[in-house]
Amino acid sequence: MRGVYNLMSVAGICLLSAVCFVTLSFVTPSLAADPAVPPAQEAAERLELNAATVDQLTALPGGILTKEDAMKMVTLREQLGNFQAYEDLKELGFSDEKIDKLRPLTTVNYMATDCNC
Amino acid sequence: MSSKVSRRTFMKAGAAAVGALTCLRPLSPALGANSATPGIDYERVHGYCPFCQTRCTFTAFKKNGKAEFLVGKDGNRWTAGGMCPKGMSFLELADSPHRLTRPMLKTASGWQNISYDEAIALTVEKLQEARRRHGNEIARHLALTAPLWDCRESELAALITMRFAGCINIMPPGEVCISTASSTLNTLLGSGNSTTTVDEVENAELLVLWGANISETYPPYTRWLEKAKAKGVRIILLDCRRTRTSNFVDRQLRIAPGTDGALALGFVNQIIQDGSYDKAYVAENTNNFNALVKDASPWTLAQVAAATDLAEEDIIRFYRELMNSRRTMMWLGGSLSRYSNGMATVRAIIAMQVLCNQIMGSGKGLLTMESGKPEGEKEFVDHICGRAPAGVNFRRLRIAMDRNEIDVLFLNSSYRRYPDCDGLKETLKKVNFVIHRGFFKTEELEVAHLFVPATFTLESQGSHYGAEKQVVWRDKCQNAPGDCVPDWQFYRDIGRRLEPEKYPRFETPSELATLFSNTLPDWKGITVDRLRKSPSGLVGPIPAINGPELLGCIFRDGKFRTPDGKFDFLLKAVGPIIWTPPKGAPKDKDGDPKNFPLTFIQGKILTQWQQTITNFAASLAQFSNGRYVQVHPETASQCGVKHGETAYLVTAFGKVEARIEASEDITPGVVFTPSHFLGTSPYPATNSPPINSILPNYWDRISAQFNGLGCMLQPMKG
Numbered sequence: 001m002r003g004v005y006n007l008m009s010v011a012g013i014c015l016l017s018a019v020c021f022v023t024l025s026f027v028t029p030s031l032a033a034d035p036a037v038p039p040a041q042e043a044a045e046r047l048e049l050n051a052a053t054v055d056q057l058t059a060l061p062g063g064i065l066t067k068e069d070a071m072k073m074v075t076l077r078e079q080l081g082n083f084q085a086y087e088d089l090k091e092l093g094f095s096d097e098k099i100d101k102l103r104p105l106t107t108v109n110y111m112a113t114d115c116n117c
Numbered sequence: 118m119s120s121k122v123s124r125r126t127f128m129k130a131g132a133a134a135v136g137a138l139t140c141l142r143p144l145s146p147a148l149g150a151n152s153a154t155p156g157i158d159y160e161r162v163h164g165y166c167p168f169c170q171t172r173c174t175f176t177a178f179k180k181n182g183k184a185e186f187l188v189g190k191d192g193n194r195w196t197a198g199g200m201c202p203k204g205m206s207f208l209e210l211a212d213s214p215h216r217l218t219r220p221m222l223k224t225a226s227g228w229q230n231i232s233y234d235e236a237i238a239l240t241v242e243k244l245q246e247a248r249r250r251h252g253n254e255i256a257r258h259l260a261l262t263a264p265l266w267d268c269r270e271s272e273l274a275a276l277i278t279m280r281f282a283g284c285i286n287i288m289p290p291g292e293v294c295i296s297t298a299s300s301t302l303n304t305l306l307g308s309g310n311s312t313t314t315v316d317e318v319e320n321a322e323l324l325v326l327w328g329a330n331i332s333e334t335y336p337p338y339t340r341w342l343e344k345a346k347a348k349g350v351r352i353i354l355l356d357c358r359r360t361r362t363s364n365f366v367d368r369q370l371r372i373a374p375g376t377d378g379a380l381a382l383g384f385v386n387q388i389i390q391d392g393s394y395d396k397a398y399v400a401e402n403t404n405n406f407n408a409l410v411k412d413a414s415p416w417t418l419a420q421v422a423a424a425t426d427l428a429e430e431d432i433i434r435f436y437r438e439l440m441n442s443r444r445t446m447m448w449l450g451g452s453l454s455r456y457s458n459g460m461a462t463v464r465a466i467i468a469m470q471v472l473c474n475q476i477m478g479s480g481k482g483l484l485t486m487e488s489g490k491p492e493g494e495k496e497f498v499d500h501i502c503g504r505a506p507a508g509v510n511f512r513r514l515r516i517a518m519d520r521n522e523i524d525v526l527f528l529n530s531s532y533r534r535y536p537d538c539d540g541l542k543e544t545l546k547k548v549n550f551v552i553h554r555g556f557f558k559t560e561e562l563e564v565a566h567l568f569v570p571a572t573f574t575l576e577s578q579g580s581h582y583g584a585e586k587q588v589v590w591r592d593k594c595q596n597a598p599g600d601c602v603p604d605w606q607f608y609r610d611i612g613r614r615l616e617p618e619k620y621p622r623f624e625t626p627s628e629l630a631t632l633f634s635n636t637l638p639d640w641k642g643i644t645v646d647r648l649r650k651s652p653s654g655l656v657g658p659i660p661a662i663n664g665p666e667l668l669g670c671i672f673r674d675g676k677f678r679t680p681d682g683k684f685d686f687l688l689k690a691v692g693p694i695i696w697t698p699p700k701g702a703p704k705d706k707d708g709d710p711k712n713f714p715l716t717f718i719q720g721k722i723l724t725q726w727q728q729t730i731t732n733f734a735a736s737l738a739q740f741s742n743g744r745y746v747q748v749h750p751e752t753a754s755q756c757g758v759k760h761g762e763t764a765y766l767v768t769a770f771g772k773v774e775a776r777i778e779a780s781e782d783i784t785p786g787v788v789f790t791p792s793h794f795l796g797t798s799p800y801p802a803t804n805s806p807p808i809n810s811i812l813p814n815y816w817d818r819i820s821a822q823f824n825g826l827g828c829m830l831q832p833m834k835g
Contacts, residue, residue, distance in 0.1 A: 051692030081510050081818055082690070109690040113510050113819050114300040114309045115291025117170065117265055117488040 046107045049073070050082045064101045069094075082110035159185070162594040163649060165581055166204035167267050167574050168726045170488040171335045172583025173200045174652055177575060177594045184208060184575050184594050189337075192652035195315065195585055199337030203726050206734040211573050211595070215557050215733050215799050218599025221568045228568070233600040236569050237607075241614045243550045244282045247524040255283035256506075260514050261527035262288040264554075265727075267572070268579025268591070269494075270626035271604030273633065276498045278612035279527075281619065286508035293511075293534040295487050297454035297820040301463045302485070304688060306476070307678025310489045313446070313482035313670045314585045314656070318345040320480030323442035326354045327377060327466060328450025329486065332361035333723045335584070339365060353438065355380070356450075358747070358789060359782040361723070370435060371784045373426040374718050375699040375825035377453060378462030382696055383421035384436050385468050386413035393440055394472040402471075402677070405687035409468055412686075412694040424698070426784070444480030445473065451486040452720060457700040457815050457822040464694050471684050477672045489586030491657035493637040500636055501621060511535070512816060518544045528553045529604075533560060533728045533795065533807040536821050537770070537814040554604065557733045559797050560807070570601040577603035579626040580648060585668075587654035588643050605629065691818060699825025700815045701769070703786075713769060713827030715752065716787045719808050720824075725793035732795055732803040743776060744805035747789040748830060750779040756830040765831040766790060771811035777830070788828055 047056055057070035065073070072092050077083055085108060086099050159178040164187065166173045173196045177184040187205060191198030210216070220236035221228040231239075244259070251258050261279055266272040279287060291299060303309035318324050318341050332339045342352060342365040354366040357374050372380060388394040389410055399406055422429045439445060447470060453462050467476075467483065475481045499505070509517070517523055526548045535541050545551060545564040553565035562568060576597035580590050597603075605626055612620040623629040627645045634640040642659030656666040667673070676682030687693075703710040724740040725731045732738070746766050748756075758764040760779035765772040766788065775790060783789055794805035815822040 048689050048692070050690050053692075078816075079512065079516075081512050081816060084507070084509075107689075111300050111304050111688075111690050111818060112507060113289055113292055113296050114303045115263075115289030115294070115296050115487075115490075117289075117291055117294065117490070 046105055048107050048109055049102075050077065050108065050110050052106075060102070060105055062101065064098065064105075081113075083108050084110055162575075162592050164574060164591045164594060165589045165654075166200065166207070167265065167581060168203050168731075169335055170486065170584040171196060171337050172488075172581060172587065172589055172654065173204055173337055174589050174654065175200060175204070179594050182595055184211075190652035194653045195583070195587070196337040197340060199340065201336035202724050202737055202740070203731050206731060206737050207573050207575055209734050209736050210556070210730060211575055211597075213557070213733055216598065216601075217555070217557060217568065217570050218597075218601050220570065220600055223566045228562070233569070233602065236567060237610045237614065239567060240552055240611055243525050244611070244615065248283060250524070256285045256508070257517065258522060258524040259284035259526075260286035260288065260508075260517075260523055262511075262530045262532075263290055264530040265290055266581075267574060267604060268577065268581050268626060269588075269633075270579045270629045271608070273494060273497065273629060274605040274608040274612065275527075275529075276494065277501055277621065278608040278615065280498055280502040280505060281612055281616040284508075285505050286514055288511045288514060288530075290530055290534075291487070291820065293536075293821045293823075295451045295454040295485070295820065297459040297817055298449055298451075298463050298485055299487055300819045301460055301688075302467070302483070304690070305464070305467055305677075305679075305684060308671055310487055310586065311482070311484045311584065312476055312672065313484070314668045315341050315484060317480055317482065317669055318342075318350060318446055318484075319348045321345065321350050321442075321444045321446040322480065323438060323445045324350050324352045325439075325445065325447045326352065326356075326362065326366065326450070327447055328356055328452040329354075329448040329484075330356065330358075330360050330362045330450060330452075330720070331448070332365065334451065334486065334721050336723060342366070351438070351442075353435065357718075357784045357787050370427060370431060373424070373784070374452075374716050374787055375456040375458060375702060376425040378458055378465045378694075378696040379416060379421050379424035380427070380432065380435075381462065381465035381469055382413045382416040382694065383418065383432065384439060385409065385465060385472060386416045387418075387436055388440065388472060389413060395474040398474040399472060402683050404681075404683050404685040408693065409472075409686035413465075413468075416696075424696075424704075439469070439473070442475075444478070445470070445475045446480065446482050446484060447475075448484040449486065452718070452824060454820050455823045456825045457817045458696055458698065458825075459817050459820060459822075460691060461694050461696040464688065465696065468686060468694070471686075476677075476684075477670055477675060479669060482670060485584075487584070488582050489584055491582055491586050491588060491640075491643075493633070493640060497633055497636055501619070511821075515541065515544055518547055521547050523547075524549045526551045528561060528565060531559065531561060531728050531795075532564065533809055535814075536809050536812040536816075536823060538807050538809040538812075539771075540814065554607065556730060557797070559729060559795060569607060570599065571607075572597040572601050572603040576601070577605070577626070579603070579605065580630050580645075582657075583654060585654075585656055587656045588648060589651075589654035590645060590648035592649070700822060701813065701826040703827045705827075708827045709769060710827065713767070713829050714786070715748075715756075715828050715830065717766075717768065717812075717826045717828040718787060718789050718824040719792040720789065721793065722791045725791065725803070728793055728795055728807060732793060732798040732800070735800060738798075738800035738802040741791075741800075741802040743802055744773065744790060744794050744808075745778045746775040746830065747778050747780055747783045749781060749783055749785040749787070752785050752788075753777055753779045753830070757832050758830050763833055765833060766811070767829045767831050768811045768813075768826055770813050772831070773806050773808065773811055774833070775805075788830065792823070 054070040057065050058067050162177040164175045164177045174190040174193050175187045189198035189200040219230045222231045299309035352366040354369040355372050357371050470476050528551050551565045552567045553561045554571045575594040578593045582588050639658030639660050642664040643655050677684050698705040702708050724737045758777045766775045796806050798804040
């Protein structure tokens with residue numbers, strides 16, 4: 001009987017742990033997420049990469065971008081006309097990890113070339 | 118300045134006379150568009166000119182299988198039968214001794230004639246080869262530079278074929294023209310072309326021609342300036358040059374080139390500061406007004422004067438006229454898009470009109486210099502081929518070519534239209550296989566591997582569109598010589614071999630046009646039969662069979678065509694409106710005022726179109742006399758050059774020879790040269806290296822920069 005009780009206690013503890021884990025995952029997602037990735041901001045608050053200045057890019061939280069990174073981004077943006085996707089940043093040698101850190105803090109919107117002639 | 122009438126001046130006067138007569142009435146009034154000359158039996162064939170967006174319609178008088186003369190359709194409400202010398206030149210161009218009429222393949226021993234079937238087979242083979250090599254990555258390795266298509270059906274056939282080939286990289290011609298304006302208008306207003314039709318100028322109080330040289334670039338539209346003046350409309354022109362257009366305006370502000378955005382922001386700042394803008398309208402119909410307040414705040418009267426070289430009293434007077442006008446229309450010249458600050462300029466001018474509630478309603482709005490493309494092409498191609506992602510812009514394409522990543526390029530337009538065209542030529546040589554469609558021996562043959570000759574407007578059926586969003590129709594008037602084929606046939610024949618089961622079945626443009634109209638709801642009322650009966654064309658959209666055309670302001674419900682119906686002063690994808698001088702201008706941070714103190718501008722002239730076709734017309738060459746630069750006599754003197762002599766026009770990137778034409782028709786410190794010359798013209802009068810060979814590869818977000826760079830004039834001797 002005591003063994004059964006012990007077994008039930010262990011099962012109960014496991015079940016309770018699982019419930020807590022799942023609950024915490026929904027309530028505070030950052031705890032389950034990679035701590036290296038900043039929390040997502042509302043889209044309207046995010047920095048648009050096609051409009052950002054060097055200073056704005058450098059000021060992104062977490063020190064994701066150095067001033068040199070930011071200057072290279074602005075130069076590349078001028079060469080390309082605009083960024084069409086985050087993948088454009090790979091031209092600068094940015095890693096997937098670095099780009100993933102930028103995603104929740106930024107947006108990429110661009111004006112397509114329109115021609116009516 | 119000499120009081121003698123130089124040969125050039127005489128020829129210019131002659132051209133002006135011809136142009137004026139042509140624009141204002143048919144050359145042969147006795148014939149008219151519909152009258153018959155007794156004793157002469159001609160077949161009349163509908164036609165249109167494919168050059169500028171005026172899209173003049175004409176009747177071709179045909180005899181013995183050939184057009185003998187063209188007469189503008191006087192029933193055309195937009196042109197009243199006017200045509201300019203360029204459109205008339207098709208009669209000569211079609212029979213030009215310089216015309217190439219056989220496909221040619223470049224071999225180790227030079228160009229060899231091949232048959233049309235061989236050209237098609239080779240093109241298909243190259244595309245299939247690329248597909249085998251790259252599989253699902255094919256899109257990155259194919260591209261097409263779009264021309265100003267000769268007809269809509271040619272564009273549709275080409276887009277469908279390219280899509281089936283796996284190509285999504287279609288370079289619009291507007292990237293070297295006025296896409297900045299159309300892209301900005303489309304993003305901010307929800308429509309990329311004029312917000313109203315040109316006839317509304319008669320209902321305005323004030324018409325501002327903002328760099329819009331109407332009489333030279335849209336010659337038959339000169340009548341609209343006359344009609345507006347007859348109704349008491351005040352017309353102000355903003356241009357550093359006195360041109361034919363100057364004769365039709367009440368006042369001209371000779372603003373420094375590329376500084377229009379500063380003038381516009383100054384007005385915005387003025388009316389915000391004094392509260393004279395339409396507060397209620399702005400509150401109800403716009404977003405992010407505070408962003409505009411911030412953007413305009415640096416632009417005091419002194420700052421505007423310093424940037425524009427205009428006197429403060431002239432600026433104040435201009436602003437007062439704008440503020441006092443109850444109905445203002447602004448005509449955006451194509452040149453505004455051809456500076457690296459073009460987007461800031463266009464945004465500022467649009468903001469002016471919005472602040473004053475001058476976009477919607479009769480006698481108000483924005484006119485542009487581009488075609489009113491009635492839309493539907495993308496939807497139609499997606500319907501046939503399935504949806505596809507967006508392709509790259511030209512700058513990305515150039516990078517890909519430099520990296521040897523492009524297997525097949527359809528070079529349908531002149532590479533000389535791009536800045537740094539000599540550098541681009543070297544880049545094009547890295548493409549595996551270049552197919553060029555054209556008419557004459559031009560510099561494009563230096564980079565092409567296959568040449569397939571095209572047809573002129575008289576030689577094919579088809580439809581097109583004009584500045585008023587009107588769709589016009591032409592019937593085939595005469596056969597093309599040799600193996601010249603229209604684009605719709607060329608691309609159809611390729612597409613049929615690539616996807617025989619999927620490619621739309623059509624034998625003529627009218628069949629494709631009918632398929633299109635039956636597919637797109639807004640085109641149901643634009644039928645070929647109805648188009649044939651309309652000398653003006655039909656203004657779309659027309660969703661109902663026999664439905665009415667809708668002229669005037671496009672915003673019929675009082676709302677912008679944006680997701681929330683409002684105008685947003687904040688363009689998130691671009692950021693604030695920050696105006697700076699054009700890149701490389703003497704006043705720009707990248708400029709070199711010591712060595713290149715003058716400001717360079719180029720543009721079209723009445724008798725020539727772009728950088729190709731019209732250069733090969735002897736009838737038009739007689740109005741040219743080789744490359745010249747127009748410069749103020751004081752500036753010429755400061756540079757040590759004299760009127761009539763040949764000198765060098767120099768930028769930091771190269772130089773060309775040009776004859777000096779000293780004139781007070783241009784402001785001091787500015788140099789103008791026509792843009793049309795090419796180095797392979799058989800006529801010395803139109804033969805000169807392409808001007809874009811001395812311009813750097815500068816762009817704004819959307820379009821290339823051709824104006825505003827620092828330059829210098831140097832004597833050839835000493």
